[in-house]
Amino acid sequence: MKTVLTPDQFPKIRPATAKDAGHMHAMLKEIARVTGSLDKFTSTVDDIIRDGFGSTPAFHALIGETDAGMPLAMCLYFDSYSTFRGKAGIYIQDLYVDSSLRGGGFARYLFAHVAAYARQNNRHYIRLSVDAENMTGQKFYRKIGMKGAVDERIYVLDGDALGNLAAEAELLTQP
Helix, strand or coil, X not given: CCCCCCHHHCCEEEECCHHHHHHHHHHHHHHHHHCCXXXXXXXXXXXXXXXXXXXXXXXXXXXXXXXXXCEEEEEEEEEEEECCCCEEEEEEEXXXXXXXXXXXXXXXXXXXXXXXXXXXXXXXXXXXXXXXXXXXXHHHHHHCCCCCCCCCCCCCCCHHHHHHHHHHHHHHCCC
16 A cells, blocks of 8 residues: 655656656656557657747646656646636646556645646636546546536547548638
8 A cells, every 4th residue: 555645755846848858758658558559659759849848839747756856747738718618727638647656645736736827827627538447547536526527528530530621621722
């Protein structure tokens, strides 16, 4: 059984920088491995640097690290907007906590930092999706007060389907 850590024992949490891209990529790859999605994992360290730390970042991330500066946790998120609520929010794309920290309260601590960011930046909700078979994650999210959206399904348009649909618009707008 894991020992519950006190906040003074938690790793330091700080905003991610481009120097963290390699560690972030490794954590994302571990998420893909654990969820059985390695075959879908195509991102690179360069992708993370370009999209997260360029002139118009597509995401924000927090890093949890040891006193020696070793990243052990990450929460990657981006701004969202709900037309039904009429309010801005946060979408958490990835939450990773090293196995050495799981079960000790650190994930909640990391999540709380994202909630504080949301409140400080006039964001009114946090959304995320969780793998259907990740019962541990689902239990954690319910425990911190999240509710499952039973009336929604996630759909994805990518690859050839995205290209084909975009090509339709391009054909329709040609002079």
